[in-house]
Amino acid sequence: MGARNPVTWLGSPAFPDAARAALADTQQRSNLRHATGIIRAKRADAVAELDDWERLRLAGEASKDEVLANLDTYLERLEASVTARGGVVHWARDAEEANAIVLGLVRATGADEVVKVKSMATAEIGLNEALAAGGVTAVETDLAELIVQLGDDRPSHILVPAIHRNRAEIRDIFRRKMPDVPDDLTDEPRELAEAARRHLRRKFLSTRVAISGANFAVADTGSIVVLESEGNGRMCLTLPDTLITVMGIEKIVPTWSDLEVFLQLLPRSSTAERMNPYTSVWTGVTPGDGPQEFHLVLLDNGRTATLADTVGRQALRCIRCSACLNVCPVYERTGGKAYGSVYPGPIGAILTPQLVADPHDKQAASLPYASSLCGACYEVCPVRINIPEVLVHLRAEAVRAKGKHTPEAIAMAAAAWVFADPKRYERAQRAGSLARLLARGGRISALPWPGSKWTATRDVPAPPKESFRAWWRRTRG
């Protein structure tokens, strides 16, 4: 591996430290509780409308697994069909290469400004920063991305990157950063949307190059699919002369008819709608309609490393709906930025460390622990990613990577030695029961080191005076 993977933000603390800081932000916690509460209830209703929801999930899972199991074949097929329809396909091994390809394509058009449709892949590779370094300004056109960009902020949610901001905060950002905004702008969502419309209108009508991601790519036909709500996507996909789409290599579906599954699973799981307002499908170049130059950049950036892990590869089924974030009790309390990655929440906790693919990256290795393993994420996942299974698997990897001389490994070795012999075990139980002297009201809040590492975050129930084995011997022996 060459340069570090920009999927995580340089200098982010490990999850427990970031979470501690995030928990102190009561405004953010209240914003998140409100927003995730709304979407959880709406999603449940949208899903309950379809009697065949479970069968759709099974079909979505199998369809994605089919692609992953034969990814080389499908990539070649997609390349051939896009090329046959007038598109140009590029291959990028990592973020650096993808950014260089995109910058080169933009420069070739002579443009120094591009409009962008919200895209996780381009956020993952830090494309905006790379373009800026190359003298190209990238304008985010999705409302939430715009809020993040104008606020010099970081995204905290896959679907709604500004979910941590409430309407009053958004109004303040607009007032500060939009030159043309009226002085009496209120925090009515309708007015805020109107301000964004006016702010971006001229950009849409004049910018000659657009950059997008892709929700799906149909291998058979070369059709690319983008789901969106505001119409900013349609603007970017229709008005410019040149369109550059960056997509992860796992975004493929085999055939057009597979989309009948995903166009039901994705909108109901993400925005809890029967259908999102706009879905665009295009295949290469259509003479006289839309961009006359189309480039597709196929991005690896850690995906093949993820594919090599037989347990972890299921994370590549993800269709980025963010239902798992909305139901996660950890995410709801810490918010997305604590994960230090463009992919937060349960899916981020399994995807980020695999994309980073560096067992010595302590921040990434801390993410699989950002979970109580309650399993709510698995239940809502439209492609049935068993997130708890992968979390446990990645925790084991993290422990293995730490080696045999960590306090944890030494404690486990000591425990194994104690458990191996009944006499040692009983002596240890008697010693442990002395800890009850530290208890107040049946609970211990502060143990001496190394137990303090545990009690710094949670109480321990006071151990009983007598163990079960001792009690049994005394009363039945």
Add this chain to the structure above:
Amino acid sequence: MADSRAEILGRVRAALADRPVARPVPRDYDRTRDVGDVLALLAERVADYRAVVRRATSAELPAAIEAALVSRGARTMAVPVDVPGSWLIDGVAWRPDEPALTTEELDGVDGVLTGCAVAIAETGTLVLDAGVAQGRRVLTLLPDYHLCVVRADQVTGTVPEALARLDPVRPLTFVSGPSATSDIELDRVEGVHGPRTLEVIIVE
């Protein structure tokens, strides 16, 4: 460049060294469903997105178009060149897309009138495929008001039924209500960059 392609494909093949075999995709989900009165369902579901819905017989269609445009106050309307002549009622300045209207011209009209390729009742969705009476994608994007005529024979019940009727290599736009956003506190608000008013006439 060629190296990156070979290297990525090589990495994929190495990653799949365990030769995983995917199960066949189970297709026992509902391709069709008994949705009852499919036109009534479409009308209800389109209206759920806060779009305006009218119903008419084909004889009543010109009058329905007129009623819609009068109540909207639309005087200048863009249209694809191949809409039926009966749709072009008097009293409106029709701007056919031939020669192609510029973005400025499209930004300046009061609205656009089109047909569609397919409609999906269950999700309240219209699908445009740049075919007859639909025109280029940009036509239905820049005007702030989109009036769309749906014929009864274009209406399907479910998403799978609709996709089976569509040709994916045509440029497709699925439209479900006016443009909207859920980006402020995850609550849906209508009216961002696309048409802020969508009106649908269902013709029997």
